[in-house]
Amino acid sequence: MYIELRKSDYEIPRLGFKSNRSSNVVKKSELVMYQESRALLMAMEDKVTEYQRLLENQILELIEEKERELNESISKEYKKIADEWVDQQMDWFFSAEQILSEKLIGIERMVSEIKNELKTQIALAVSSRLTKLxxxxxxxxxxxxxxxxxxxxxxxxxxxxxxxxxxxxxxxxxxxxxxxxxxxxxxxxxxxxxxxxx
Incomplete structure (x- = not known):
């Protein structure tokens, strides 16, 4: 993130001399004060640049940290959903296996009953014919x-x-x-x- 300073911002504070005199002569003390003010302004500009760089670095670190937190949160949520899905699948397979087992037992019982019934009918029919035989x-x-x-x-x-x-x-x-x-x-x-x- 960058903070762009307008050109007009560079002119604040403006350094100049306001003199009530009509002469172009500048006192030495005024010149020294101008130079000190100019040096102070340059130092402030350097500080602004330094603070802007620090702010950019902190913002980048904050973005990276939030990105890591978001990735961790997504990974945890994905793992949670995946685990829940696996549990649901296991429950479904277990339930399906129980239902299938019950169906198979029922079919085996029905086949056994049909087999016994056929055996009895055949035995009765053959026995009846054996008597005639x-x-x-x-x-x-x-x-x-x-x-x-x-x-x-x-x-x-x-x-x-x-x-x-x-x-x-x-x-x-x-x-x-x-x-x-x-x-x-x-x-x-x-x-x-x-x-x-x-």
């Missing part, structure tokens, strides 16, 4: 073929005894060496047991 002629005919094969009766000359029961059919075949019997009810019960263990 014990009386199935296709199964009985297949088992008859198995019995002939077991005793190596490819010509199927051996007679198979068939005994109807409440829940199935018992098939028996025998030759001179052995007797083999199959009960469709037991086969169905074994299949049902395997199904229930799944």
């Amino acid at each position: 014990s009386q199935s002629e296709n199964l009985i005919n297949h088992l008859i073929d198995v019995l002939h094969a077991e005793l190596e009766d490819e010509a199927k000359t051996l007679k198979i005894q068939r005994q109807e029961m409440a829940d199935g059919v018992a098939l028996t075949i025998e030759n001179s060496d052995s007797v083999v019997s199959i009960n469709t009810q037991k086969i169905v019960e074994e299949l049902r047991g395997v199904l229930e263990s799944i």
Whole structure:
């Protein structure tokens, strides 16, 4: 910052002689006083320049100090805002993680319930069919073929005894060496047991 002095300011105070005489003669004492006044004026001008320089330096220091304070304040405020933002993000992530975890647990529970329900429905459906299977002629005919094969009766000359029961059919075949019997009810019960263990 500069203080500009007008030219008119340099003329204050004006040094001159006011004489009531009409003569151009100047006394020696008046000349000495003029010289002292002139020296005093120059010294004052030097002081004004020095004070102006000091004032400029103080203003520059003040500006630099205020600039440092402003930068520190901005840095602190920025750090505060950044920390608050990080805290908000952490809270959001924590909340989102909890919500996601609850949703996943709910989905797992729902999938487990659906799975158990399907398992029960399948078990009931298969069990119902297994009950009918014990009386199935296709199964009985297949088992008859198995019995002939077991005793190596490819010509199927051996007679198979068939005994109807409440829940199935018992098939028996025998030759001179052995007797083999199959009960469709037991086969169905074994299949049902395997199904229930799944």
